[in-house]
Each structure stands twice: as structure tokens, then as C-alpha cells.
Amino acid sequence: MKKLISYVFPIYNEEGNIDLLYKTMVDLLEKHSSYDYELIFVNDGSKDKSLEMLIDIQEKDSRITVINFSRNFGHQIAVTAGIDTAKGDAVIIMDSDMQDPPKVSFELITQWESGYEVVYAQRKTRKDSPFKRFTAFMFYYVLDRLADIKIPRNTGDFRLIDRKVVEVLKQFEEHNRFLRGMVSYVGFKQIAVSFDRDERHAGETGYPLKKMIKFATDGILSFSWAPLKLITRVGFTVAGISFSGILYALAVKIFYPEASVEGWTFIVISILFTGGMQMIMLGVLGSYIGRIYVESQRRPLYIVDTIYSSSNK
Ligand code: UDP
């Protein structure tokens, strides 16, 4: 029996890419006929014609499953739903905008066949805007310094994971997901395959700045206690500065009582400074407490409206 490879494609407003993506995939799958394939498209609350287009190709191709979310749950959750549904011996996660070249996925399969359980595609080059590159660089730099695990640089979610890893990932119930961190965390034999990342074929990025900040926060807070430790350190520093301020104020009062009113500036600055510091530190605490709150609600990760697949007709 042939091995089954599952592809997972998260879809958010990709009407301009679905046809090309599907056509490219069909051609490639034909050329590599030594495997069976399953293509899972997760429609993450698209507002355009994506769902209609997906249902259309699903009706003609029994290898396709379309999972339609009841609303937009975000890229990481869409990928999770795909992984949960996949039946393959290996699961390949790819973006649907042609930025991750479909043909590279076969290089991932080759490495998998030689015994690796996680094969991640690493970008040699990328064609994103300077802003995106700069923010991505800063994010990975900070993450690298703070996180308790090593997350390979220049990787997205384009990767292949073995069935074993899929089963482990299914046990992760956290809501604020940072999949590439989770995949690093699980261990197993991992290897990189490098590739040149293309430009988005059509449409706009589904990651505006707001989503990028949420994503970066999830990455750092999920895999690091550093911000919490930082609170203590900054707390000590500020307390130290305040203490010398107190000594100064007392000294002025005792030795130069006539000049003591000059301390006004100093007082205002120190009050504002400590106040500001406290707000920041409360914010850090709040970020973690918020996560505890979300996890304690134990809500389902995503809500499926309909599944279109050949097996449930
Ligand atoms: N995506 C999604 N839900 C979202 C945002 C994006 O499923 O809320 C999908 C999108 O369709 C694409 C992938 O996630 O297949 C990566 O998104 P995008 O290309 O917009 O991100 P970028 O490449 O700009 O970082």
C-alpha cells in the first residue's frame, strides 16, 4: 500500500490563489505517483469567494477535504484544525498564496523518507517588504534571547511532520498557539531544507500589523518566563534608584534646608517614573494572567460549520 501524504492549506481570502495552487498541486502530484495524497483546505472565515471555489474543486476531486470554520479563528488555529483532520503518514503544512513553492514539499518528503520526523523549510531568501523583514528579524532576535527552547530562524510554518509528531501535537490544548515553537518543543529528529521564498501571488497579506503583534506576543509568552523575571529585576533597579533619591532628598533637607524646594523636579520625575514602571510591570503580569484566564475557560479551539469531503457523503 502507498503511504498517504496530507497537505494542509489554511485559507483566508485567497480567491486569487486557489485555482493556481490547485492546478500546481495536481500537476505535481501526478508526477510523484508513488504516494497517495489528501488535500485539506481550512477556510478560516474568508470574506471572498474562497469557499465557493473550494467546494467547487472538492466536488470534482475526492482527495480534497474542505473544513469551513464558522468565522475567522486565525492562521495558527486553521493549521491546527487541518492537522487534527489529517490521516496521512506525514502532514505537510503550507501557505496558500504560493509563497511556499509547492515543489519544495517533495524535498521535504525526501528527507522524511530518510528518517527525519520534522522537516522544516528554511528561507534562503525572501521577497517581503523591508518593514516585514525588519520586524521578523527583531522578533526572532528577541525570541531567541528569551525563549526557553531554540526555534530555528527564517522558518515559517512550511514544514512536514511525521504521524508520530502529529499525535503529540494533538495533545497540546493551548489556545494562543505558536505552532513553530510547539514543533521545536516536541523534539524528535529534525532537519532543515532551504528554499527561496516567493512573493505572494495574488491578494493581500492576512497578517496586518495587529495580527503580527498578537502572533509575536504568543510566541514569546508561550515559550518564555523572561518577561516575568524581568519584572523582578526592573523592580529592584527602580527600588534602588528610588532609595538613593530618598537619601538625596533627606540630605538636601538636612544640610541645605533653604534649597529644598528645588527638589520639586526630582519628585515629579521620580513619581512619574515609578508610576510608569508599575504600569508596564502590571501589563506584563496581566498578559500572563490573561492567558491563564483563556486556558481556564477550556473552550473549543475552533468551531466548524461544515466539512465537505468524499467520505461523509
Ligand atoms: N491565513 C489564515 N487566517 C488568517 C490569516 C491568514 O488562514 O487569519 C492564511 C492565509 O490564507 C495564508 C497563510 O495563512 O495561506 C499565511 O498568511 P499570509 O500569506 O497572509 O501571511 P504572510 O505571508 O503575509 O505572513
Ligand code: MG
Ligand atoms: Mg503569505
